[in-house]
Amino acid sequence: MKAADVRALSEDQMKDELAKLKKEQFNLRFQKATGQLEKTARFDEIRKDIARIKTVARQKAAGAKA
Incomplete structure (x- = not known):
C-alpha cells in the first residue's frame, strides 16, 4: 500500500486496515x-504498511488540531 493510497482513506477505513x-x-x-x-518478505511489507498508516493518521490528527 502506498502513502497516497493511505492518505485517500478516511479515519475509519484506516482503523479497519x-x-x-x-x-x-x-x-x-x-x-x-x-x-x-x-x-518471509511479507513480514516487512506488513510492518511498513502499519507504520505508514500510523504516520498518516498522526499527520491528519496534527493537521486537524492546527
Whole structure:
C-alpha cells in the first residue's frame, strides 16, 4: 500500500486496515512458529504498511488540531 493510497482513506477505513494488518501479522507469526511460513518478505511489507498508516493518521490528527 502506498502513502497516497493511505492518505485517500478516511479515519475509519484506516482503523479497519490497521486492524486487518495487525491480524495478518499475528497469523504470520504463528505460521513462522509452526514452520508453515512461505513468504518471509511479507513480514516487512506488513510492518511498513502499519507504520505508514500510523504516520498518516498522526499527520491528519496534527493537521486537524492546527
